[in-house]
Amino acid sequence: MSNGEFSYIDWLRRRTPPSPGVLVGPGDDTAVLRPPTGSLLVTTDMLLEGSCFRLAEAGPFRVGRKALAVNLSDIAAMAGVPTAAVVSVGLPREGGRELAEQLYLGMRKVADEFKVPLVGGDTNSWNGPLSISVTMLGEATSRGPVLRSGAKLGDWIMVTGPLGGSILGHHLDFMPRVREAIRLHESADLHSMIDVSDGLAKDLHHICEESSCGAVVNAEAIPISDAAKNLAMTDGISELDHALSDGEDFELVFTVSPEDGERLLSEQPVPGITVHHIGEIVATGYWIERKGQREMLEPRGYEHGI
Amino acid sequence: MSNGEFSYIDWLRRRTPPSPGVLVGPGDDTAVLRPPTGSLLVTTDMLLEGSCFRLAEAGPFRVGRKALAVNLSDIAAMAGVPTAAVVSVGLPREGGRELAEQLYLGMRKVADEFKVPLVGGDTNSWNGPLSISVTMLGEATSRGPVLRSGAKLGDWIMVTGPLGGSILGHHLDFMPRVREAIRLHESADLHSMIDVSDGLAKDLHHICEESSCGAVVNAEAIPISDAAKNLAMTDGISELDHALSDGEDFELVFTVSPEDGERLLSEQPVPGITVHHIGEIVATGYWIERKGQREMLEPRGYEHGI
Numbered sequence: 383m384s385n386g387e388f389s390y391i392d393w394l395r396r397r398t399p400p401s402p403g404v405l406v407g408p409g410d411d412t413a414v415l416r417p418p419t420g421s422l423l424v425t426t427d428m429l430l431e432g433s434c435f436r437l438a439e440a441g442p443f444r445v446g447r448k449a450l451a452v453n454l455s456d457i458a459a460m461a462g463v464p465t466a467a468v469v470s471v472g473l474p475r476e477g478g479r480e481l482a483e484q485l486y487l488g489m490r491k492v493a494d495e496f497k498v499p500l501v502g503g504d505t506n507s508w509n510g511p512l513s514i515s516v517t518m519l520g521e522a523t524s525r526g527p528v529l530r531s532g533a534k535l536g537d538w539i540m541v542t543g544p545l546g547g548s549i550l551g552h553h554l555d556f557m558p559r560v561r562e563a564i565r566l567h568e569s570a571d572l573h574s575m576i577d578v579s580d581g582l583a584k585d586l587h588h589i590c591e592e593s594s595c596g597a598v599v600n601a602e603a604i605p606i607s608d609a610a611k612n613l614a615m616t617d618g619i620s621e622l623d624h625a626l627s628d629g630e631d632f633e634l635v636f637t638v639s640p641e642d643g644e645r646l647l648s649e650q651p652v653p654g655i656t657v658h659h660i661g662e663i664v665a666t667g668y669w670i671e672r673k674g675q676r677e678m679l680e681p682r683g684y685e686h687g688i
Numbered sequence: 689m690s691n692g693e694f695s696y697i698d699w700l701r702r703r704t705p706p707s708p709g710v711l712v713g714p715g716d717d718t719a720v721l722r723p724p725t726g727s728l729l730v731t732t733d734m735l736l737e738g739s740c741f742r743l744a745e746a747g748p749f750r751v752g753r754k755a756l757a758v759n760l761s762d763i764a765a766m767a768g769v770p771t772a773a774v775v776s777v778g779l780p781r782e783g784g785r786e787l788a789e790q791l792y793l794g795m796r797k798v799a800d801e802f803k804v805p806l807v808g809g810d811t812n813s814w815n816g817p818l819s820i821s822v823t824m825l826g827e828a829t830s831r832g833p834v835l836r837s838g839a840k841l842g843d844w845i846m847v848t849g850p851l852g853g854s855i856l857g858h859h860l861d862f863m864p865r866v867r868e869a870i871r872l873h874e875s876a877d878l879h880s881m882i883d884v885s886d887g888l889a890k891d892l893h894h895i896c897e898e899s900s901c902g903a904v905v906n907a908e909a910i911p912i913s914d915a916a917k918n919l920a921m922t923d924g925i926s927e928l929d930h931a932l933s934d935g936e937d938f939e940l941v942f943t944v945s946p947e948d949g950e951r952l953l954s955e956q957p958v959p960g961i962t963v964h965h966i967g968e969i970v971a972t973g974y975w976i977e978r979k980g981q982r983e984m985l986e987p988r989g990y991e992h993g994i
Contacts, residue, residue, distance in 0.1 A: 405727055406835055411762045411885075412731040412826070414833050418723045421711055425718040426810050426823060428776035433814035456717045470734035470821040504732050508739035508817075515776040515810075515821030517732060520718070527720050529712055579717075 401499035403465055413501035415466055418521035425456035425518050431511035435554075442481050444554040445514070446488025452579070453518035454496055454558035455632045459577040460527040461567035462520035464496055464560060469503040472513035481512065489516075496560055525567055528636070533574040533593035538643030539661040542566075542652075543633040545582055546610025546624035553630035563634055565652040570645070575636040581629040581683025586661075587668060589637065599661035599679060601672040607631070626670075627683050637663055707805035709771055719807035721772055724827035731762040731824050737817035741860075748787050750860040751820070752794025758885070759824035760802055760864035761938045765883040766833040767873035768826035770802055770866060775809040778819035787818065795822075802866055831873055834942070839880040839899035844949030845967040848872075848958075849939040851888055852916025852930035859936035869940055871958040876951070881942040887935040887989025895943065896974060905967035905985060907978040913937070932976075933989050943969055 406414035429449045431437050437445060450467060457464045469489060473482055482505065493500055498518070542559055559577070566572060574593055576585045582604070590597050601622055610624035638646065646657050661671075670679040712720035735755045737743050743751060756773060763770045775795060779788055788811065799806055804824070848865055865883070872878060880899055882891045888910070896903050907928055916930035944952065952963050967977075976985040 406833070406837075411883075412729050412766050412768070412833075414766070414828065414835075415728040415730060417725065417728045417827075420723065422721040422723045422728070422825075423718050424721060424772065424774055424808065424823075424825065426774040426776050426808060426821070428778060428810045428812055428819070428821060430778045430812050430814040430816060430819070432816070433778075433812055460718050460720070462718070466730065468730055468732040468823055470732050470823075472734060472736045472739075472819050501730065502732060504734045504821075506734055506736050506739060508736040510736060510738070510816040510819065511814075513734070513736070513778055513816065513819040513821075515732075515734060515819075515823075517730075517774055517821075517823035519728075519730065519825075521723075522720065527712070527718075529720075531712075577717075 404499050404501055411502070413466070413468070415501065418465065420522035420524060421527055423457055423460055423462045423520035423522060423527060425453055426515060427452045427456065428513065428515040430513050437512055440554055442484035443488035446485035447492050448554050449514045449516045450489045450492045451556060451558050453516045454492065454560055455577045455579065457518055457520040458558050458560040458563040459575055459634060460522065460529070461563040461572060461575065462522050462527055463564065464498045464518055464520045466499050466501045466519045467493065468517050469500060470515045472506050472508050472510060474512060475507050475509060478507050485514065523564060523567060528567060528572045528575040530574055530576055530589050530592035533589050533595055533637040533663045535595060535663055535665060536640060537573055537637035537663040538640050538659050539586065539597060539599065539635065539637050539663065540643060540646065540657050541605065541633055541635050541660050542655045542657055544605040544607035545578060545631045545633060546607050546621065546628045547613045548609065548628055548630040550609040550612065552607070552609060556632045558632060559634050562652050562655050566636065569651040570638050570642040573637045575634055578631040578633050578635055579629055581627040582635065583626040583679055584681050584683030586635055587681035589635070590668060596664040596667040597661055598664055598669040598671055598676065601670050603658060603660045605658045629683050710805050710807055717808070719772070719774070721807065724771065726828035726830060727833055729763055729766055729768045729826035729828060729833060731759055732821060733758045733762070734819065734821040736819050743818055746860055748790035749794035752791035753798050754860050755820045755822045756795045756798045757862060757864050759822045760798065760866055761883045761885065763824055763826040764864050764866040764869040765881055765940060766828065766835070767869040767878060767881065768828050768833055769870065770804045770824055770826045772805050772807045772825045773799065774823050775806060776821045778812050778814050778816060780818060781813050781815060784813050791820065829870060829873060834873060834878045834881040836880055836882055836895050836898035839895050839901055839943040839969045841901060841969055841971060842946060843879055843943035843969040844946050844965050845892065845903060845905065845941065845943050845969065846949060846952065846963050847911065847939055847941050847966050848961045848963055850911040850913035851884060851937045851939060852913050852927060852934045853919045854915065854934055854936040856915040856918065858915060862938040864938060865940050868958050868961050872942065875957045876944050876948040879943045881940055884937040884939050884941055885935055887933040888941065889932040889985055890987050890989030892941055893974060893987035895941070902970040902973040903967055904970055904975045904977055904982065907976050909964060909966045911964045935989050
């Protein structure tokens with residue numbers, strides 16, 4: 383079923399070269415894909431104008447790019463290989479066609495970077511603001527997917543890059559850590575992993591909940607982004623709080639055995655990122671340590687509203 | 689990534705019993721599914737308030753049901769087996785929680801009828817109207833997916849049920865022809881198939897385009913629904929035009945060899961439906977025959993706007 387001012391699917395079809403895993407599509411409403419050999423991964427994210435982004439500020443190209451990239455980040459969080467995406471959009475009636483074109487170009491840019499074919503979609507016009515939903519399919523590598531639920535007592539907690547202040551631009555322009563996650567998964571036995579979308583304090587808490595454990599984070603060890611430092615100078619919120627709670631960094635937080643952690647830290651085997659050791663998995667409680675003092679850490683984060 | 693007033697995903701998790709094909713989910717942002725043995729099918733449809741439905745008239749339960757059912761119909765159109773669905777919703781801030789609950793119950797009803805687990809989703813609140821996007825995964829049977837592109841010269845064109853007037857209620861309450869499609873595919877060599885979402889005249893034309901052929905439809909043979917007859921009595925549009933162009937019947941139009949067609953017509957092997965022979969595939973042109981007179985048929989249909 384499709385409607386709207388023009389057929390987005392036909393347009394995709396004309397522009398998307400055939401991809402080896404795509405058997406049929408996106409000409410039919412349903413695409414036919416070669417089945418994965420590993421477990422099938424599926425994730426979906428919706429971006430809504432005025433809530434998840436401001437269209438006038440971000441521009442449709444960056445919004446399209448982000449709509450795809452946040453889903454790639456969810457596949458990365460399992461160390462999976464993204465394989466195909468479908469896209470549904472609700473376009474405002476006024477100017478919908480140019481909007482769709484720029485959205486599509488933004489999606490296509492990041493899709494091409496990760497060799498992910500856009501295999502189908504549904505385009506609609508309405509009297510509401512811009513609404514975009516992307517569903518990303520992926521495949522687990524032969525090492526299996528990395529889950530939130532696998533953290534073990536004594537694990538090192540590690541993160542792939544600096545955190546905080548993404549609102550200054552990183553939340554639109556980040557590169558999902560797809561390749562880095564796969565390389566990490568090859569280099570070490572990743573026990574658990576999540577991407578930082580809601581903020582470190584909230585996302586690491588998801589790992590603790592799913593793994594039935596606690597965590598201690600070392601405040602001095604958290605890598606803080608320049609953006610968080612810049613924000614802290616103007617808004618009176620500490621750079622640490624920005625790093626803990628801002629969200630949409632799309633770095634990966636993962637846990638490994640101390641042995642693997644030490645090796646990753648000294649060898650830094652993954653090009654393009656520096657992994658940091660920011661804490662340990664403990665039996666119970668959720669803590670942050672500052673200058674040797676342990677305090678409770680609130681699992682608060684970004685609410686994805688603006 | 690998720691936001692909104694409450695976690696739809698957590699809510700799904702509490703309510704959705706584990707399903708045999710689901711390895712992990714919907715606790716993580718990304719669900720892990722057993723890979724299909726046949727080709728992987730993927731389809732997506734977005735329903736938008738005020739454009740695809742009027743919430744006050746339909747009620748959220750029926751809207752939720754329809755959001756899932758239209759995607760099931762797309763899988764049925766390939767004679768596929770639906771295996772899992774993900775759901776993204778943009779909820780208006782006012783009354784979003786009750787709305788989500790009724791939507792979910794409607795989705796869940798039809799999902800349960802077809803044993804399709806809801807494995808993930810993304811819930812958002814915003815200042816816009818209700819927006820729902822469903823992506824349905826499926827698997828081709830061992831006979832392979834039925835495509836739009838397989839019609840052959842001389843094929844009989846057949847339809848699974850009466851058409852027209854769905855606006856009177858059928859567009860919300862239809863049962864997707866999932867089981868019927870699989871039974872038909874077991875009973876005969878289906879050359880091509882599509883579901884009637886845009887209207888017979890438009891959807892059959894998709895088969896002709898994709899199969900590079902023409903068609904002749906016999907006006908007297910088209911099964912016309914009671915709803916189409918009722919509408920024709922009040923709006924001055926003929927019942928035939930309703931049957932040709934109304935859309936959202938979600939019956940299946942398919943083509944088979946004349947031998948298979950004759951057998952299906954006399955044996956009627958699929959419980960719950962009566963298949964009708966409504967025309968033939970020809971080399972070129974797109975025609976309707978009335979009382980022995982052949983006229984051009986316009987591939988016009990429903991635009992999915994209200």
